[in-house]
Amino acid sequence: MQDSLAQFLAKAIEVLERIEPWLPETVENVDWQQHWAARWVRTQRQGYLRPIAVHSQLKLADLLGIEHQQRQLVENSQQFLQGLPCNHALMWGARGTGKSSLVRAILAEYAAFGLRLIEVERSNLVDLPLIVEALRGRPERFIIFCDDLSFDAGEADFRQLKSILDGSLEQAPENVVLYVTSNRRHLLPEHQSDNQNWQRSESGELHPSEAVEDKIALSDRFGLWLSFYSFSQEHYLDVVCHWVDHHARALKLVWQRDEGFEKAAIRWATARGNRNGRCAEQFAKHWVGQLGLQR
Template sequence: MSATLVEQLLDSLQEAVAGQGKQDQIDWQRVFAARWESSGRAGQLRPLHLRLDTQLQDLVGIDRQKQLLELNTAQFVAGFPANDALLWGARGTGKSSVVRALLAAHATRGLRLIEVDRGELLNLPQLVARIRDLPWRFLLFCDDLAFEADDQTYKSLKTLLDGSVEAGADNLLIYATSNRRHLLPEMRSDNQAASMVDGELHPGEAIEEKISLSDRFGLWVSFYPFAQDHYLQVVRHWLGRIAADAGLCWEWSVELEQQALRWATARGNRNGRCARQFARDWVGRQLLNGAAI
């Protein structure tokens, strides 16, 4: 660890100790989510005004993932033991959406969300000190988390997860999403240091270092690319939801199915985000055409 990083971590810890009695001006009774922001060594929580209109039932075809995360979150909200969770896999498959849906499902039971960008991880001790004694249950949400090979900020996250002699906050759980299973790039050269001893594979130090971060998450939830039938199922769901909200009557057809498939082909992927975007576009065009008549 570089001297600069050590200095930054020490400064952050000093700020945390000095600011333990300081409270952010957030009414958590009314505010369900906030973003942790820092300037230099000072940090603050900025309220976020989220639309909690995505429900768990809107996330079609990922029932196993929803069940795992819903059970873990329910344990946490109830004050029972629960695990930090890493949601990893293909883009647009519902990783971030399921976290927002969990917040919507449990907000009335005291669940709150704090969004933290990768660049703010060095100041996590300040954040923990701010919320440790609050009566709410906080999800610390790191969205689209990934580190470059020479990025040392991930060590702060390792320490918070499971690497400090100081006990963590009982009212804080970390949910992170990533396209990478181990959060760090995996190079072919990393495997060259691996060795076989009595038939057992022993990873090299580089591999051990990269695995050690993701290994600290007690719950791994995998998200996979959508098959065509899954994608069309999600399209139909969002068409029904968005059209109903707009008061539009519609009917599924072969032509509509082909339009949805062409939309996905043009974007090079089939996923939930793509399905919702198509539904919004199609419903919007029908309403515009109707208004123009």
């Protein structure tokens, strides 16, 4: 009797293991009244939106030195929110200069007006048609945000992005706009061989000019291009002071900008090989933390 029961249980477990991949997954539904943002999650069997708890206190006023880029993206976002014609946006340039921070600050500024954000990783761009179709007809206005986007040579995933942006019958609905950040202006690598004639092309490309056009065509589909550049030393120090003041005020600490402070901030940036907003805030946290220990 016991042997029969054991055999039955073993057989049942085997059957369950076989059918498990075909069972529906637990999908988290997003309550857009409660959540400002979600992330598209790709599993083995399907993809779904997972809500993100947004705790960022970043404000537009915290982003110093990028007023021109900020004004353009804010105006574009306001047009989008009001149902007016607007553009998909490509923000490109040096790392840590405020590209993704600007998008987060805009979300915080306009979430009360129905703006929402969906993060999509570069590896999940193939699901863009599924994502935009799920959002079609909803009352909220959605930014689909892909951070630090670039493609390697030979990859074809970028064509899915092109079709959603423009040039396809299946375009993004009017309540969806794409904001993308990248270190590359054209998102795809460009090689010297792209400009060589076909006799000298290592890849054997017979029409190299068309290959170049194919790469540039992707970034051309973004109507708004915003360029971000490395900070000057003066700009960097101004941003450092802003964040030191921000963190010190929260802890009721007193500090002063003197020569020693500036030298320490410059050494911090030099050790990391860049001057940007991310580096400035990191130093500010270090400096204020040290002041807190000495209190």
